[in-house]
Amino acid sequence: MDALSLAVNTGFQALVLGMIYAALALGYNMVYRASKAINLAEPELVVFAAYIAFIAFSWYGLPVPVSFLASLAAGFLIGVVLERLLARPLRGRPVVALMAATLGAYYVLRGVSMVASRGFEMGSLGIPEVYQAVGPLRVSLSDVVAAGLSSATILAVIMLHRFTRLGVAMRAVSEDPFGATAYGLPVRRLTMLSWGIAGAVSAAAALALAVKAQVGPTLDFYALKALAASLLAGLDSIAGVVVGGLALGFIEQFGSLLLDPYMPGLGSQLAFIAMLIVLLVKPYGIFGTERIERV
Amino acid sequence: MPPAPLLDVNNIEVIYHPYILVLKGISIRVERNTITAVLGPNGAGKTTLLKAVSGLVRLERGRVTKGSIMFDGERIDTREPEEVSRRGIVYVAEGRRIFRELTVEENIEAVAYAWNTDDTDIVYKYFPRLKAKRKIRAGYLSGGEQQMLAIGLALLAKPKLLLLDEPSLGLAPRAVSELYQNITQLYREEKLTILLAEQNARKALEIADYGYILENGRIVLEGPAEKLREDKDVKEFYLGGARREKGGYRTVKWYRRKKRWV
Numbered sequence: 057m058d059a060l061s062l063a064v065n066t067g068f069q070a071l072v073l074g075m076i077y078a079a080l081a082l083g084y085n086m087v088y089r090a091s092k093a094i095n096l097a098e099p100e101l102v103v104f105a106a107y108i109a110f111i112a113f114s115w116y117g118l119p120v121p122v123s124f125l126a127s128l129a130a131g132f133l134i135g136v137v138l139e140r141l142l143a144r145p146l147r148g149r150p151v152v153a154l155m156a157a158t159l160g161a162y163y164v165l166r167g168v169s170m171v172a173s174r175g176f177e178m179g180s181l182g183i184p185e186v187y188q189a190v191g192p193l194r195v196s197l198s199d200v201v202a203a204g205l206s207s208a209t210i211l212a213v214i215m216l217h218r219f220t221r222l223g224v225a226m227r228a229v230s231e232d233p234f235g236a237t238a239y240g241l242p243v244r245r246l247t248m249l250s251w252g253i254a255g256a257v258s259a260a261a262a263l264a265l266a267v268k269a270q271v272g273p274t275l276d277f278y279a280l281k282a283l284a285a286s287l288l289a290g291l292d293s294i295a296g297v298v299v300g301g302l303a304l305g306f307i308e309q310f311g312s313l314l315l316d317p318y319m320p321g322l323g324s325q326l327a328f329i330a331m332l333i334v335l336l337v338k339p340y341g342i343f344g345t346e347r348i349e350r351v
Numbered sequence: 352m353p354p355a356p357l358l359d360v361n362n363i364e365v366i367y368h369p370y371i372l373v374l375k376g377i378s379i380r381v382e383r384n385t386i387t388a389v390l391g392p393n394g395a396g397k398t399t400l401l402k403a404v405s406g407l408v409r410l411e412r413g414r415v416t417k418g419s420i421m422f423d424g425e426r427i428d429t430r431e432p433e434e435v436s437r438r439g440i441v442y443v444a445e446g447r448r449i450f451r452e453l454t455v456e457e458n459i460e461a462v463a464y465a466w467n468t469d470d471t472d473i474v475y476k477y478f479p480r481l482k483a484k485r486k487i488r489a490g491y492l493s494g495g496e497q498q499m500l501a502i503g504l505a506l507l508a509k510p511k512l513l514l515l516d517e518p519s520l521g522l523a524p525r526a527v528s529e530l531y532q533n534i535t536q537l538y539r540e541e542k543l544t545i546l547l548a549e550q551n552a553r554k555a556l557e558i559a560d561y562g563y564i565l566e567n568g569r570i571v572l573e574g575p576a577e578k579l580r581e582d583k584d585v586k587e588f589y590l591g592g593a594r595r596e597k598g599g600y601r602t603v604k605w606y607r608r609k610k611r612w613v
């Protein structure tokens with residue numbers, strides 16, 4: 057492979073991976089805006105959602121689209137349950153309490169997915185291995201599915217927040233739950249819905265990830281890296297999530313390309329190094345909302 | 352027998368956290384289609400009273416420990432704030448509490464979602480100034496406009512009882528006058544019932560029908576607004592009208608009169 061096609065292909069892979077990271081980061085972002093806490097259960101939720109699709113597809117023989125839908129529904133449901141069981145009782149308490157509770161949920165989900173998968177380690181989601189060459193670029197069907205799924209998810213959430221009353225009401229609740237209650241907004245229902253959508257978004261990202269990599273218990277590491285992307289961008293900005301995810305994809309792909317010959321595995325750790333540097337310089341992230349203060 | 356008032360607050364106590372007693376046995380009545388003013392200095396408990404009525408004290412770890420609050424014949428002090436607002440009590444908080452990150456239009460959309468109404472023009476009807484600014488983020492509006500938006504949002508709910516908490520707070524005198532004209536106008540045209548908490552006693556008594564004066568969590572005086580406007584003590588402490596010679600015996604008497612209230 058010559059240098060040009062290497063660069064083009066790495067760039068394309070960075071783009072695909074970046075969109076997946078962005079979708080994963082969006083899951084954290086939505087929970088953060090609803091409850092001001094980081095959902096530490098998300099990495100395992102991702103693994104769980106991927107397994108659901110895998111089990112539906114390869115053990116029960118359901119068609120691929122149906123198994124994907126089952127996974128999205130499971131993600132939504134888990135989000136709703138987490139809100140009802142953890143976030144709602146802990147409302148008004150320090151956010152650390154909720155974060156610790158989600159960490160507990162992480163281990164519960166981990167146990168469940170280990171039992172449910174019967175120790176099954178790896179599997180694929182039934183997307184055929186088809187390649188198409190476009191100039192120097194090699195595009196596989198799984199690339200297209202993964203990128204399409206994650207960008208469609210992000211786009212759907214943006215449209216919901218910008219153009220529907222429901223989405224605008226969700227934003228109002230996330231800005232000021234007290235004021236929203238005073239004006240009669242169904243705060244509890246909308247918060248629950250935010251968690252549910254966050255769960256479905258995580259599941260969609262998990263599917264994209266599983267298509268690109270493989271279903272397996274180590275998918276949670278990707279979600280952890282996406283948390284870095286989310287913090288990098290500022291937890292409460294959707295545009296920031298996309299930029300953060302893409303930045304992470306590029307840093308990682310080109311970092312691996314350049315650094316791995318000297319220090320194998322360093323590339324995949326670059327996300328955390330980048331996060332540390334950004335948080336030192338800008339604690340609210342690059343795109344974090346600055347509260348409007350009229351002077 | 353006279354008809355029951357729309358709101359009947361009966362001898363309530365409100366405690367914040369485990370043991371801060373904020374309201375110490377308060378009773379007020381709000382008749383339909385009237386403006387009732389609650390006056391008093393900072394920290395007297397006006398805001399707490401309004402939050403107790405709307406149930407919002409619960410979100411701040413407060414609770415009503417004694418007495419009862421009846422609204423439209425139903426007991427509401429035991430209910431969640433979301434249920435209370437469903438019944439038509441809308442609380443417009445002090446400090447112009449709107450959704451600052453959203454545009455004016457989005458503020459209206461969000462509240463319209465809650466009440467499932469398409470009649471969003473009612474906000475612009477009473478506050479036409481907001482129409483030109485509907486694409487602007489609410490945080491960038493002037494203080495007066497923010498307060499207009501805050502009250503406008505409440506109108507979307509078609510409230511049976513509107514709770515206004517210090518609408519004049521932090522506004523320039525001219526903005527206060529304009530706002531009070533707006534409030535009077537929509538009170539008349541929308542046939543609202545308003546419970547108004549104010550430090551600006553002069554303004555509040557101009558538009559109110561009945562008034563209560565609150566100090567240190569107790570009601571120290573009540574009466575029809577025109578009586579309160581003429582009351583010697585109210586004039587002296589709240590309206591700044593009565594002249595007083597400096598020093599000497601008067602100061603002592605002033606102190607004693609103040610004591611009598613508490």
